[in-house]
Amino acid sequence: MTYLGQFALWAAVLVGAWGAALAFFGKWEERPALATAITRSSYALCAALLVAAVALWKGIFTHDFNIEYVAAYTSRNLPEYYLISAFWAGQKGSLLFWAVVLSIFGALAQALTSQRFKAMLPYVAGIVNIVAIFFVMVMLFGGANPFERLAFTPPDGRGLNPQLQNPGMIIHPPMLYLGYISLTIPFAFAMAALLAKQLDAGWIVAMRKWALTSWLFLSVGITIGMWWAYVELGWGGVWAWDPVENASLLPWLTLTAFLHSVMIQEKRGMLKRWNMGLIVGTFLLTIFGTFITRSGVIASVHSFTQSAVGYFFLGFLMVAAILSFTLLYTRWPLLQPEAQLESMVSREGAFLYNNLALVGIAFSVLWGTLFPILSEAVRGTKITVGPPFFNKVNIPLGIFLLFLTGVGPLIAWRKASAANLRRQFIAPLLGGIVALGALLASGLRSPWALMSLSVSAFALVTVIQEFARGIRARMTMHAEGAPVALMRLVARNRRRYGGYVVHVAIMVYFVAFTGLAFSTKTTVDLQPGQTASLKSAYGHTWTFTHLGVSQYEALNRRVSAATLEVAKDGVKMGTIKSEKRQHVDSFGNPTFEPSTEVGIRSDLLEDVYVVYAGSPDGTERASFSLLINPLVSWFWIGGGILVFGGLLTMWPGGPQVKTARQRASIQAGYTVPLAGVAE
Amino acid sequence: MTGSRRQFLGAAVAAAGSIALRPLAAQDQSPLRTPDTTTVRGDLLRDPDGVGQRRDTVTAIDNDAGIIAIERQLKCTCGCTLDIYTCRTTDFTCTYSPALHKEVVAMVQDGKSAEQVVRFFIDREGEKMLMAPAAQGFNLAGYLVPGFGMLAAGLALAAYLSRRRDVVAVATAGGASTTAPDAESLARLKRALDEVDS
Numbered sequence: 001m002t003y004l005g006q007f008a009l010w011a012a013v014l015v016g017a018w019g020a021a022l023a024f025f026g027k028w029e030e031r032p033a034l035a036t037a038i039t040r041s042s043y044a045l046c047a048a049l050l051v052a053a054v055a056l057w058k059g060i061f062t063h064d065f066n067i068e069y070v071a072a073y074t075s076r077n078l079p080e081y082y083l084i085s086a087f088w089a090g091q092k093g094s095l096l097f098w099a100v101v102l103s104i105f106g107a108l109a110q111a112l113t114s115q116r117f118k119a120m121l122p123y124v125a126g127i128v129n130i131v132a133i134f135f136v137m138v139m140l141f142g143g144a145n146p147f148e149r150l151a152f153t154p155p156d157g158r159g160l161n162p163q164l165q166n167p168g169m170i171i172h173p174p175m176l177y178l179g180y181i182s183l184t185i186p187f188a189f190a191m192a193a194l195l196a197k198q199l200d201a202g203w204i205v206a207m208r209k210w211a212l213t214s215w216l217f218l219s220v221g222i223t224i225g226m227w228w229a230y231v232e233l234g235w236g237g238v239w240a241w242d243p244v245e246n247a248s249l250l251p252w253l254t255l256t257a258f259l260h261s262v263m264i265q266e267k268r269g270m271l272k273r274w275n276m277g278l279i280v281g282t283f284l285l286t287i288f289g290t291f292i293t294r295s296g297v298i299a300s301v302h303s304f305t306q307s308a309v310g311y312f313f314l315g316f317l318m319v320a321a322i323l324s325f326t327l328l329y330t331r332w333p334l335l336q337p338e339a340q341l342e343s344m345v346s347r348e349g350a351f352l353y354n355n356l357a358l359v360g361i362a363f364s365v366l367w368g369t370l371f372p373i374l375s376e377a378v379r380g381t382k383i384t385v386g387p388p389f390f391n392k393v394n395i396p397l398g399i400f401l402l403f404l405t406g407v408g409p410l411i412a413w414r415k416a417s418a419a420n421l422r423r424q425f426i427a428p429l430l431g432g433i434v435a436l437g438a439l440l441a442s443g444l445r446s447p448w449a450l451m452s453l454s455v456s457a458f459a460l461v462t463v464i465q466e467f468a469r470g471i472r473a474r475m476t477m478h479a480e481g482a483p484v485a486l487m488r489l490v491a492r493n494r495r496r497y498g499g500y501v502v503h504v505a506i507m508v509y510f511v512a513f514t515g516l517a518f519s520t521k522t523t524v525d526l527q528p529g530q531t532a533s534l535k536s537a538y539g540h541t542w543t544f545t546h547l548g549v550s551q552y553e554a555l556n557r558r559v560s561a562a563t564l565e566v567a568k569d570g571v572k573m574g575t576i577k578s579e580k581r582q583h584v585d586s587f588g589n590p591t592f593e594p595s596t597e598v599g600i601r602s603d604l605l606e607d608v609y610v611v612y613a614g615s616p617d618g619t620e621r622a623s624f625s626l627l628i629n630p631l632v633s634w635f636w637i638g639g640g641i642l643v644f645g646g647l648l649t650m651w652p653g654g655p656q657v658k659t660a661r662q663r664a665s666i667q668a669g670y671t672v673p674l675a676g677v678a679e
Numbered sequence: 680m681t682g683s684r685r686q687f688l689g690a691a692v693a694a695a696g697s698i699a700l701r702p703l704a705a706q707d708q709s710p711l712r713t714p715d716t717t718t719v720r721g722d723l724l725r726d727p728d729g730v731g732q733r734r735d736t737v738t739a740i741d742n743d744a745g746i747i748a749i750e751r752q753l754k755c756t757c758g759c760t761l762d763i764y765t766c767r768t769t770d771f772t773c774t775y776s777p778a779l780h781k782e783v784v785a786m787v788q789d790g791k792s793a794e795q796v797v798r799f800f801i802d803r804e805g806e807k808m809l810m811a812p813a814a815q816g817f818n819l820a821g822y823l824v825p826g827f828g829m830l831a832a833g834l835a836l837a838a839y840l841s842r843r844r845d846v847v848a849v850a851t852a853g854g855a856s857t858t859a860p861d862a863e864s865l866a867r868l869k870r871a872l873d874e875v876d877s
Contacts, residue, residue: 235761235769242760341840356833364825371812371821379817381806384754386762388811393825523768525737551725560730580730593772594731613771614734618727623734625768 002067002147005055009136009147012048012099015041016133023126029119038122039110045129046103049136053100056093056146060086066153069093069146075159076586077556082160085170088177089160091294091309092139092146097174099135101181102128109185109210117206123192124185131184138312156585159556162595165583168228172221176248179218180286183251185210187283190276191324194331199272204262209650211279215259216646218252223639230635234596234611236519236627238635241390246369247289250362254282257358260351260408267413268348269338273328274355276335280324285362287317292369343415350408357401364393399451402510405503406459409466427465432458452514456507463500470497494648501645508638515631523613526564527621536606536628543567544610547575549620558582562612562622566601576601578612578624607632731771740784749783749793753800753808762810 019041028034056069060083065071073086073093088097106128110121139145163169186207193203225248226238239245258278264271295310341348368385375383410424435457439450467486470493474485490497518537526532526546533543547563560580566573578599583591599610609627616623724730740746750764757775759766763783767776779800786796800808812818 233769235765240760344837344840352836353833356829356836360825360829360832363828367825368821375812375817375821383812383818384760384807384810385812385821386754386760386810388752389821392811393822397825397829521768522742523737549724549730551729558726558729560724560726582726582729594729596771611769612730613768614731615724615727616734616736618730618733619723623737 001055001058005052005147008048008052012045012136013133015044016129020126020129023122028122035122038125042106042110042125046107049100049103065157066149068148068150071154071157075157088173089164092144095139095144096146099132102132105182105185119196120192123195124188127188127191142309142312144309159591162583162592166232168224172224172228175217175221179214179221182214183286186279190279194327199334212650215255234598236609241387243369244293246365247292251282251285253358253362257355261355264348264351272335284321345416347411347413350411354404361397402455406462428458428461431461449514452510456510459507498645498649505638505642508634512631512634519629521627523625525623534626537630540568576610578610602633604633606630749796754810
């Protein structure tokens, strides 16, 4: 099968290059048959890469340890569901995964895009083909070929890293990859629009669902990554500002900015250049993230092995940046706005500030991630930029953004009047003030926590107010009951109300992050029968009684499980088990250092988090890290709300959104040239 | 009789032993086991290596707020990106963070202040020991550039937009004063409005 895999990779390069050459040099505008051939090259590329993927999966599932990749990331006793995730667990497999998924997305873009945009499709195919064959070339020429064979066949493989043997790791990497990879499609449409000089709102309509899909995949991938970090790494947090985490956050931030500013382009025909710049920047940030993850240029706890592959991505990043921005520069005059901002106190103004905050946060994260390199280059001194730096810089910006999340929907388009502002802001401001008062009364004194929670309350009331007004209006106009009015309101304005639901999810994330800042922690040694206690941020006293350690064997590991009985203010709440796992191969030989599985008892208010650290003397006397983490469940609830809101926004059907130009023509209904009036 | 009593006792001990050891032997042959309850509380673990390296006994000073505050400022030198406190309470395979912790504890017990402890590690390991660079000299750029960048971008945006508004206003006003719509255009406008009204 490896020969077939190798052959498929080469076939993919050839067919991809052929399709790209036709797209850029084929004069297909004059010969429509060539446009069909270009589209078919996308399908052929997809088929070839699918064959390669099947070949690798066959090697993994048949335990062909003569394939170096299979021997490095699997073993005979690895559970089958982790054989699936072994495909993308290593550098080489993940590159193939990227290329395959990109080719599938490329083919789907050709198949699903409306014929209205057919002038762009050959360019889209060409750009997707180029990006996909770049990944295949890295595999073939960058020392990352997943079909490379060993000179001998080991009896068993090394197995999968224990930290990757977690359900979250089956979902988290593919979700992030899907987010990263699908971003190539909006980028390809943007480039196609520039190349074809079709710079009306068409390209936005053509790629909008792709951008939303990418955003949703990235959001889910980041959230599941947070969950994995929380349940697997044992430090009790969800976000450590690690460079690899930052690399996933950067395109999410700029894509979020794009999804907001593109609304201004659709409604008012403004910000065309900015939107082009944002989508190009977002794509480049995905390549930058790939470079960081795979080059080892910046220290990270969970990047791939340092290799020369990263520098292929650096080269690709530079070439893509130069070509994209040069193309954008040459089309600059064609991207004139159709309207001007009439007032900074308007919905457009709020969106601009929102974009400024999102891009500002992205810049500060990028700046902090790269600052160690800059410092070494300028001063010759190595420094560390860790969580204290990022928190100091980004918490104020984050709260400002949260404030804008609330403000944006309240302000009218074009120009808000004083009466409009008064009417819209009274309830949300009251909500924020009441929350602030309640928090102060409850004894909370941390300024950042007070700001975060009260601004969240302010923003939440804006969303409730928007829903309430919409429902009330429908009830009055259509004599509907409240539930029916709610359903119809949302069904007929999915983007708007889906967006509000996403806003609620972001507020919930902020609340959860604020809660986690009040985590309490201690380390203890306990003999069986001994008890330790820890006070939570709410003032509850949790007691932990060590019941003992049991040792047993499971499929691919030897397990030592320590069990604690927990009680809250003297009331028994059950037991929590934390494990040490020594993974072994099928001959019983240890494969990795012993890993830790945390024990968690979760409710809406706080998590009890137990980590069995080991034994001081080889007896049942056990060392534990004990944590009480407030409000952590709300991260996962927020994730659920976010997915619901995202899907609502993307759900097919509903009224067509009209572009600024379409609306203008409908409103006027005639054209009369009036001299001296700017467009 | 003596011989038979000895034989009886021997047989009884052997039977008791075989019963006592049977569960353990059975578990040894089985690839999949249920939780083991044979380990007596406080006894040696059957597989002490299965729980990783031996750990130092936790003492009160390991949870001392002052020690933790110092360790949170300092990076573990094992190659991870964690501070000493987080690393020693998270990565139980790390041998660096427990050693660094001992050094911090020893210095604090010798009467050194937090600043002196931190300074000691910076002098020995370099500035990279700090989890966040000190806000001085070139490092100030790290802290200030994002904020100033945003401020500058905001001001530039506001200035640009205000200039654009002025340009449009002047163009509109100027155009209106010099070229009024001609009679034909006005007639077309009237016809169009009539069509809309009807």
